[in-house]
Amino acid sequence: MKAKQIDxxxxxxxxxxxxxxxxxxxxxxxxxxxxxxAFRTLLTIAAAKNMKVRHFDIKTAFxxxxxxxxxxxxxxxxxxxxxxxxxxxxxxxxxxxxxQSAGAWNAKMNDVMLKHGFVRSKADQCLYSKCENxxxxxxxxxxxxxxxxxxxxxxxxxxxxxxxxxxx
Numbered sequence: 001m002k003a004k005q006i007d008x009x010x011x012x013x014x015x016x017x018x019x020x021x022x023x024x025x026x027x028x029x030x031x032x033x034x035x036x037x038a039f040r041t042l043l044t045i046a047a048a049k050n051m052k053v054r055h056f057d058i059k060t061a062f063x064x065x066x067x068x069x070x071x072x073x074x075x076x077x078x079x080x081x082x083x084x085x086x087x088x089x090x091x092x093x094x095x096x097x098x099x100q101s102a103g104a105w106n107a108k109m110n111d112v113m114l115k116h117g118f119v120r121s122k123a124d125q126c127l128y129s130k131c132e133n134x135x136x137x138x139x140x141x142x143x144x145x146x147x148x149x150x151x152x153x154x155x156x157x158x159x160x161x162x163x164x165x166x167x168x
Contacts (some may be wrong), residue, residue: 031102034126034142042127042140046149049136054148061144065094065104102143109141 046053072088079089094101110120113128118139121127126141133152140147 031106032125038124051149056146058144061105062096062101
């Protein structure tokens with residue numbers, strides 16, 4: 001974390017610190033949300049093709065997003081060192097509660113999905129599909145949750161991976 005010295009004597013700083021965030025050039029971020037129709041269609045396809053449906057909750061999703069703006073926040077009370085009360089912290093990754101978090105996470109997830117050969121749906125930006133060895137795989141991104149349909153779902157071998165079989 002980088003610290004930057006700013007003038008805390010002005011009135012604007014007092015207003016900003018009440019919210020505990022400094023907003024400098026914060027653009028509007030858009031994060032698409034999966035449509036209910038896409039979710040219902042995905043479940044219909046899964047039922048028709050006898051696919052296994054799994055749900056994954058990405059607990060630290062928003063911490064993985066990359067922010068492109070300069071964002072600063074006041075120091076947490078437990079972090080302030082004597083004589084450094086006038087310093088602020090420059091954020092290098094997104095945090096929960098930032099307006100940019102959902103958009104940054106969605107952009108990062110989109111890059112990862114495209115890098116692994118998935119195609120983003122034109123009808124719903126949160127739906128990805130991939131055909132490999134004549135087997136289809138669908139991934140629906142809903143904020144920080146993933147719904148995965150796969151014709152040939154093999155265990156990942158990862159222990160502790162949260163999954164829920166929604167077909168029960």
